Amino acid sequence: MDSASRERIFWVTCPQCETKYYVDYALRFRKDVALKCPCCQRSFAVSESPEIDDRWL
């Protein structure tokens, strides 16, 4: 389901404009989904994010 793990998130950084924002953890390891930067609209894979913060309790 798309809504799996909805309560857990991880932070990414846009490789183009360096905006930091967060994403549903269900997409943390999805290779078939491109994220989209809310600031510059660039599409990118999670692996392209220069930084990832997925710390959790």
Next chain:
Amino acid sequence: MPKNLRQYISQLKEQYPEDLAEISRTVRPVEFEVTALLEQLERQQKYPVTHFKSAENLFGEKSNFSLVSNIFATRELCANALDFPRSQAKMPLSLEYAKREREQIKAVEVSSAEAPVKANIQIGEAVDVRTLPIVKHYEMDLSPVITMAIIMKDPDEGFYDMSFIKTFYDGPRRLPVTIHSPHLERILAKYEARGQRAPIINILGHHPAFFLGGLSLSPYGTNDYDAIGAFLGEPVRLTPSETWGSDFMVPADAEIIIEGEVIPGERAIVDPFGEVTRHYQAQCIRPVMEVTAMTHKDNAIMQDIFSGHRGHWNLGGIPKEGSLYNSANRKFGGVRSVHLPYSGCSRFTCYVSMEKGGEGFAKLIGMEMLTSARLLQWCVVVDEDIDPFDETDVMWAVFTQTNPNRDVTVINNARAFFTTAMGNTKVIIDATRPTDIAFPEKIKIPQDAIERMKPEDWIDRK
């Protein structure tokens, strides 16, 4: 005349002019000018229905549609929408809501010629939603977002179900929709399991009672068009859609209707969006609606919800208060009042006052609340002499009558639906006065003295 948004605004202007702000200067909704203005009004403790009579569309041109927000921004406005006394806008309003939830008025059918929403019709590639003044609400929102209700139809049982669903902009006829309500998820799953495109409509404006009625906590299988009739106090008028004809009926007195189909299995990126929690919703993937038609009244008014603010909170809170009151009283009795305060976004926190039947009952009531409304994460139970609508009173009870070692119950691994620091945790706080130990009594002034000493009779007039 059948109830509709324009008639409601005119009535408000006549009866409560102070509750309506009209703005003639052209605003740019996509440049945050709508939310920036509403935010500043809120900082001044002002919550008028705000009608932006001139607004730019997504092309950056003056739109043919005006825009209205804050329709539900106070409980008094919500009472007004239901033709209920404004002076009764606390618990009585919630109970009135719960009463109407149990009633239905069957919808009626009218021809397209009789339907104001058919005054202007665009089909297929003639539709371009960029002609609408869609609002970008917050700095980090992925795109402008339509915040109003959508309706789907169960493919087996034929009932219509309505829910407020965010609709993102991803192209002139391509709109990702964040279907997340339990009923609409079930309906969509049926179509997707069959590989069928799911009919869906987006209603961008109607009389406020129409939307309040569509939010009732009715069981799966309830025809929301009939349920809404009880809130309007008259039947919803329905007319055939452009895309599916009589197989999918649409409200004849809506301002603007977007018709479309959810493409089976297709998903698109949505969010961030400033949500009810006042946090951004995390980016995720959701279904996609392909627009097939758009119809609208002449001089139609597009409605928007100022998400994460009082109108948004009231829409979720008021329906739940009445339902929770009824369900707890059916099971246990003794519940006096239920309130979902703004401090908990009218979603996560519930204050309940009860006539204490003995130790342990507060916890049972709390459990009932937390399981009856799935978004709730906190429930505070107080004695009947505490008003749940007075947060200072409630917090006084928490801080003076609660023993954290005994009266705070933490329930772990109980599903949450938004990202908060609590995660999958729920909490019940029994803030009722302990009756099984020697405990101080609350101060009180004799009632006869209160009645004797009316300030208006005693304070010298200037």
